[in-house]
Amino acid sequence: MNLLEHSPALIVAIPLLTGFLTPLVSKINKKLRNFIILISLLLTLILVWNFAFSYIFPREEPFVYVFGANSPGITLPSGYKIPVRIIFEIDSIGAFMSLITSIIAFLSFIYSLEFMKKYRGLEKYYTLFLLLTAGIFGMEFTGDLFNFFVFLEITSIAACALIGFHVNKSSCVNAGFKTMVMYTVAALFFLLAVGLLYGQYDALNIGILATKINGSLLDKLALGLFITALALKIGSVPMHFWVPEAYGESPSPVSMILVTNTQASLYALFRICFTLYGIVMNTALIGWIIIILGILSMFFGATLALIQRSIKRLIAYIAISQIGYMLLGVGVGLTTLENPQLLQNYGITAMRGGIFHIFNDAICIGVLFLISGAIIYRTKIYDMNNLGGLARNMKYTAIFFIISSMAISGLPPFNGFVSKLLIYESVYKLNPLLSIIAILISIVTLANFVIVFHGVFLGPKLKKFDNINDAPKEIILPIILMIILIVISGMFPDLFLRNLVEPAVKSLINKEIYISAIGI
Amino acid sequence: MIIENFPFITCMILIIFGIYTLLFKKNLIKLVIGITIIESGVNLFLVTLGYRENSVAPIFTFASSEKMVLPTPQALTLTSIVIGFATTALMLSFVIFIYHHYKTIEIDEMRRLEKR
Numbered sequence: 001m002n003l004l005e006h007s008p009a010l011i012v013a014i015p016l017l018t019g020f021l022t023p024l025v026s027k028i029n030k031k032l033r034n035f036i037i038l039i040s041l042l043l044t045l046i047l048v049w050n051f052a053f054s055y056i057f058p059r060e061e062p063f064v065y066v067f068g069a070n071s072p073g074i075t076l077p078s079g080y081k082i083p084v085r086i087i088f089e090i091d092s093i094g095a096f097m098s099l100i101t102s103i104i105a106f107l108s109f110i111y112s113l114e115f116m117k118k119y120r121g122l123e124k125y126y127t128l129f130l131l132l133t134a135g136i137f138g139m140e141f142t143g144d145l146f147n148f149f150v151f152l153e154i155t156s157i158a159a160c161a162l163i164g165f166h167v168n169k170s171s172c173v174n175a176g177f178k179t180m181v182m183y184t185v186a187a188l189f190f191l192l193a194v195g196l197l198y199g200q201y202d203a204l205n206i207g208i209l210a211t212k213i214n215g216s217l218l219d220k221l222a223l224g225l226f227i228t229a230l231a232l233k234i235g236s237v238p239m240h241f242w243v244p245e246a247y248g249e250s251p252s253p254v255s256m257i258l259v260t261n262t263q264a265s266l267y268a269l270f271r272i273c274f275t276l277y278g279i280v281m282n283t284a285l286i287g288w289i290i291i292i293l294g295i296l297s298m299f300f301g302a303t304l305a306l307i308q309r310s311i312k313r314l315i316a317y318i319a320i321s322q323i324g325y326m327l328l329g330v331g332v333g334l335t336t337l338e339n340p341q342l343l344q345n346y347g348i349t350a351m352r353g354g355i356f357h358i359f360n361d362a363i364c365i366g367v368l369f370l371i372s373g374a375i376i377y378r379t380k381i382y383d384m385n386n387l388g389g390l391a392r393n394m395k396y397t398a399i400f401f402i403i404s405s406m407a408i409s410g411l412p413p414f415n416g417f418v419s420k421l422l423i424y425e426s427v428y429k430l431n432p433l434l435s436i437i438a439i440l441i442s443i444v445t446l447a448n449f450v451i452v453f454h455g456v457f458l459g460p461k462l463k464k465f466d467n468i469n470d471a472p473k474e475i476i477l478p479i480i481l482m483i484i485l486i487v488i489s490g491m492f493p494d495l496f497l498r499n500l501v502e503p504a505v506k507s508l509i510n511k512e513i514y515i516s517a518i519g520i
Numbered sequence: 521m522i523i524e525n526f527p528f529i530t531c532m533i534l535i536i537f538g539i540y541t542l543l544f545k546k547n548l549i550k551l552v553i554g555i556t557i558i559e560s561g562v563n564l565f566l567v568t569l570g571y572r573e574n575s576v577a578p579i580f581t582f583a584s585s586e587k588m589v590l591p592t593p594q595a596l597t598l599t600s601i602v603i604g605f606a607t608t609a610l611m612l613s614f615v616i617f618i619y620h621h622y623k624t625i626e627i628d629e630m631r632r633l634e635k636r
Contacts, residue, residue, distance in 0.1 A: 170621035
């Protein structure tokens with residue numbers, strides 16, 4: 001059998017095994033350790049790209065990978081067929097998410113090499129980092145609800161330990177504890193919902209459950225628990241209070257990969273709403289719940305950002321408001337799912353905007369965290385009131401900041417403009433008010449970045465920054481690569497929309513294909 | 521009827537106790553205890569789902585000809601207990617670090633110290 005057909009297992013296994021190899025190799029040689037991690041992440045990146053473009057995107061149906069067997073079905077002596085093995089089921093949206101994860105993890109590691117060099121305990125840092133990466137891939141690939149819970153907890157533990165990495169700072173430890181409490185409660189709610197479904201239908205596989213589910217009261221309760229748990233994980237507004245501390249206190253490369261972790265939970269929310277409950281429930285109602293969560297996140301995220309003084313906390317609040325755009329776009333798609341005419345009319349466009357915005361958000365918010373990290377690396381100052389005039393010393397950083405903040409605020413010719421325009425024009429047809437709020441929030445976002453740019457980069461030359469220049473090239477390199485991605489996806493959005501986003505949207509809408517792929 | 525559902529009611533009561541602890545207690549150790557109570561409730565719920573009347577545990581050595589239960593809920597519970605151990609350990613280690621910084625684990629005291 002072709003080794004590349006085992007890609008789904010390898011993509012999760014390589015970071016996981018390297019992660020536990022790291023403390024051992026670290027005892028021998030630090031350079032060797034960094035080299036091994038670099039090779040493993042590069043290998044993962046290549047495997048993900050090869051797998052996505054040769055196995056997922058050209059085919060219509062999802063790729064089913066069964067651990068320890070060729071086919072998912074196993075017959076009990078009584079003739080009862082049930083998928084008891086661990087099953088990975090990857091369709092276009094899963095592949096799309098894993099592409100983003102692989103890029104972000106690789107660039108975040110290159111950035112960490114220089115950024116984290118001066119700290120002790122790096123072998124643990126890299127172990128947790130690789131665990132987090134493996135967990136995110138697992139969340140995106142798995143076709144089984146309990147497996148998803150396991151990967152969710154892997155990412156929770158790794159992410160919270162990374163947030164509290166600087167244990168000598170009280171705020172970091174506080175943030176780590178708070179986030180851990182939130183993540184654990186979310187995961188337990190998720191497990192309770194899985195238990196409710198298992199008790200009724202004796203199945204854990206998403207495809208099998210979707211055929212059996214009948215919309216009883218317990219199913220609705222389980223859906224409520226799923227939405228609560230995942231909305232907590234993505235930091236949507238009523239449950240957002242852990243986000244600014246988690247993103248703001250963690251080291252910058254970790255904040256970048258935490259955004260991807262959040263988006264993996266977002267993917268799970270879409271998967272549950274579309275595939276699991278898409279057939280039996282009234283999707284218009286679920287769609288409106290998601291739209292309301294999105295609008296709240298957009299509004300409170302962007303307005304609360306206005307009063308922040310710490311640059312990383314400000315970006316964290318912007319990250320909350322950007323999650324709102326994805327919820328809005330895909331939520332509008334969900335309301336039209338039962339009506340093919342409306343779906344063609346504006347539902348698909350809204351979903352294209354929402355899904356494309358996942359990519360844009362990962363890149364733009366990620367690069368903003370990296371830039372703020374570069375500023376902190378040079379000045380050691382978090383508070384914007386004590387910064388100023390840095391454009392004189394850090395010219396390239398200032399230019400990168402302008403590009404990325406314009407992109408995330410939705411100004412042409414960058415990628416944020418494309419996805420937000422798709423959202424505005426389609427959401428307008430459902431309800432004009434939603435579209436107006438979305439545009440207003442974009443303006444508030446831009447205002448936030450004007451404040452940051454004015455506070456950090458403009459102003460008179462400060463004496464304390466005389467010896468400061470741009471960050472070293474290991475820190476600048478990942479930023480440049482991501483800026484290039486922003487510009488390319490802004491200049492040629494069709495390339496991305498046609499090849500990546502379109503199949504992803506189709507795979508969410510055509511849920512029957514995902515459900516029938518298990519074939520029992 | 522009520523006797524049959526008694527295990528489920530017990531699990532839900534445990535979970536509600538846990539949520540109450542999380543919402544109204546101001547001591548970090550008590551918060552961790554609250555989460556552990558929710559976790560026990562969920563684990564108990566999973567084990568309860570595995571019970572089937574007139575069937576035996578799935579041990580094939582010297583098995584009688586009676587019906588066997590599918591051991592999935594037990595496997596889930598074991599995994600969940602292991603994960604719960606890891607999360608509890610991590611949370612308690614965070615509490616130790618917080619105690620080192622603030623010399624207290626009461627949330628109100630911590631807030632007061634932060635403002636100063």
